[in-house]
Amino acid sequence: MxxxxxxxxxxNQRTNHWLVAILFICAALSGLALFHPALxxxxxxxxxxxxxxxxxxxxxxxxFVFFLGLVISFWRANFFIANDRVWLRRIDRVMRNExxxxxxxxxxxxxxxxxxWTLLACMLVLLLSGLVIWRVxxxxxxxxxxxxxxxxxxxxxAFVLVLCIIxxxxxxxxxxxxxxxxxxxWVSRAWARKHHELWYREVTRDExxxxxxxxxx
Amino acid sequence: xxxxxxxxxxxxxxxxxxxxxxxxxxxxIDTTKCIGCKxxxxxxxxxxxxxxxxxxxxxxxxxxxxxxxxxxxxxRFTEYENDAGNLEWLIRKDGCMHCDDxxxxxxxxxxxxxxxxxxxxxxxxxxHCIGCGYCITGCPFNIPRISxxxxxxxxxxxxxxxxxxxxxxxxxxxxxxxAIVFGSKEDMKEHAAExxxxxxxxxFEHAGLYDPDGVGGTHVMYVxxxxxxxxxxxxxxxxxxxxxxxxxxxxxxxxLALLAMGAAVLAGFFHYVRIGPNRVEEDEHPSAPDTSVHxxxxxxxxxxPHKPGPQGDQRP
Numbered sequence: 001m002x003x004x005x006x007x008x009x010x011x012n013q014r015t016n017h018w019l020v021a022i023l024f025i026c027a028a029l030s031g032l033a034l035f036h037p038a039l040x041x042x043x044x045x046x047x048x049x050x051x052x053x054x055x056x057x058x059x060x061x062x063x064f065v066f067f068l069g070l071v072i073s074f075w076r077a078n079f080f081i082a083n084d085r086v087w088l089r090r091i092d093r094v095m096r097n098e099x100x101x102x103x104x105x106x107x108x109x110x111x112x113x114x115x116x117w118t119l120l121a122c123m124l125v126l127l128l129s130g131l132v133i134w135r136v137x138x139x140x141x142x143x144x145x146x147x148x149x150x151x152x153x154x155x156x157x158a159f160v161l162v163l164c165i166i167x168x169x170x171x172x173x174x175x176x177x178x179x180x181x182x183x184x185x186w187v188s189r190a191w192a193r194k195h196h197e198l199w200y201r202e203v204t205r206d207e208x209x210x211x212x213x214x215x216x217x
Numbered sequence: 218x219x220x221x222x223x224x225x226x227x228x229x230x231x232x233x234x235x236x237x238x239x240x241x242x243x244x245x246i247d248t249t250k251c252i253g254c255k256x257x258x259x260x261x262x263x264x265x266x267x268x269x270x271x272x273x274x275x276x277x278x279x280x281x282x283x284x285x286x287x288x289x290x291x292x293r294f295t296e297y298e299n300d301a302g303n304l305e306w307l308i309r310k311d312g313c314m315h316c317d318d319x320x321x322x323x324x325x326x327x328x329x330x331x332x333x334x335x336x337x338x339x340x341x342x343x344x345h346c347i348g349c350g351y352c353i354t355g356c357p358f359n360i361p362r363i364s365x366x367x368x369x370x371x372x373x374x375x376x377x378x379x380x381x382x383x384x385x386x387x388x389x390x391x392x393x394x395x396a397i398v399f400g401s402k403e404d405m406k407e408h409a410a411e412x413x414x415x416x417x418x419x420x421f422e423h424a425g426l427y428d429p430d431g432v433g434g435t436h437v438m439y440v441x442x443x444x445x446x447x448x449x450x451x452x453x454x455x456x457x458x459x460x461x462x463x464x465x466x467x468x469x470x471x472x473l474a475l476l477a478m479g480a481a482v483l484a485g486f487f488h489y490v491r492i493g494p495n496r497v498e499e500d501e502h503p504s505a506p507d508t509s510v511h512x513x514x515x516x517x518x519x520x521x522p523h524k525p526g527p528q529g530d531q532r533p
Contacts, residue, residue, distance in 0.1 A: 035326075035474075036471045037326070039475075040328055043347075050347045053348055053349045095492065096492055133354070135350035135353075147353075147354050148463055149462055152465055155470075155471075155474075159477070159478070162478055163481050166481040166482055169485075170482075173494070176494050177497060190497045190498070194497050
């Protein structure tokens with residue numbers, strides 16, 4: 001019998017997240033193939049150099065579209081609150097697994113919120129700059145200076161995005177229970193209270209025997 | 218040309234073959250001798266088996282209107298009114314300049330798609346080209362073009378196939394006025410110097426050689442009547458350099474970025490090794506009774522027979 005009784009992510013949200021994740025892996029690997037010669041071998045995963053060049057922008061655009069789904073689901077839960085500032089100031093304690101004196105946070109902690117907004121910014125820059133350097137369809141609408149700037153911004157935003165995702169994946173490995181929350185949807189009460197106490201209080205606030213678990217976030 | 222004479226190769230971080238010494242070649246285009254007959258364009262198309270589509274007249278003598286994947290060289294005509302109020306017809310044969318420090322090669326992400334031969338010729342290897350167009354982004358002279366037929370990049374090869382067997386490029390062979398000459402870069406500079414002395418003696422005080430340092434010099438050079446203002450000649454860059462944006466995009470930032478990504482992964486690994494995972498104690502014993510919270514919630518279909526009925530909400 002499972003003790004995981006709080007629904008953190010609905011099936012649609014989980015599906016959406018993993019679609020973005022799969023598309024990110026594809027777009028990132030194909031992009032890294034063109035990012036540095038040392039990684040050009042990754043282009044073989046996509047059927048060679050020309051196929052990598054053909055597929056990469058489509059995977060990127062699709063990733064952006066699905067990411068918008070995540071934004072619509074989660075943007076409200078990512079507004080900063082007063083506790084977030086304190087949480088960030090005590091990030092060193094969080095990193096050492098010493099959370100006793102760290103203030104309670106909502107559905108997302110300040111780190112997750114920063115990640116959310118950084119991802120959104122990166123995705124926007126990647127989309128816009130990516131269109132400018134999409135040679136087959138769009139580049140002829142732009143001057144050479146715009147194309148050069150877009151190439152640079154695209155690589156820069158991709159670099160920041162990849163770093164963010166490395167942090168994101170590691171956080172999932174580090175904080176036990178968060179990957180299964182995204183895979184199956186449910187978390188235990190203890191997990192919710194330990195990591196997201198304000199959210200836990202919110203979802204259990206009007207809890208009576210007949211009440212429902214709130215999905216509000 | 219032999220593979221041991223490929224001295225630079227796109228997207229390659231180790232040294233290319235550099236043992237053999239070869240003489241640097243150059244093509245010298247004397248704009249002051251050019252009559253705009255376009256024989257060089259025809260010779261180029263013939264030798265390289267190129268037949269561009271017939272386009273439209275845009276009100277100038279430029280024909281076709283621009284370089285393309287099937288037009289590797291093009292006469293560009295400029296009507297320039299000089300300070301004395303006289304019309305000068307400036308005609309420049311445009312095409313790849315074969316830079317000593319080629320921006321296309323620097324930008325290309327596909328190993329070996331762009332190569333530089335020991336004699337200075339910069340060549341595209343369409344077999345390795347992936348069609349991304351980064352060479353266009355990197356080129357300071359706006360030369361490479363992507364074909365809409367096969368999505369490969371094309372440009373003047375300086376007839377590397379002819380030069381390899383001791384022939385001059387097709388455009389040189391056909392030029393009726395001797396405005397295009399070909400030989401070792403040293404000889405071409407010498408030849409240009411003589412021409413410049415002659416031009417200066419005839420009133421073109423700013424006559425000079427166009428062999429821009431910003432790209433390490435070029436293996437296609439111009440003699441210009443107005444070497445002080447190259448941009449008069451249909452926008453020939455006054456001081457061409459690989460754009461700083463391209464330098465930043467393709468320069469030291471990439472290995473550093475790669476290093477940072479690797480470091481982030483390692484940092485995560487060692488955080489796990491030193492600090493370890495963050496577990497919720499109760500989760501490790503899911504069957505142990507948890508008295509801190511009540512477990513009965515019809516919405517989530519969990520029923521604990523040990524704790525029947527509602528219990529007080531034990532919010533912290």
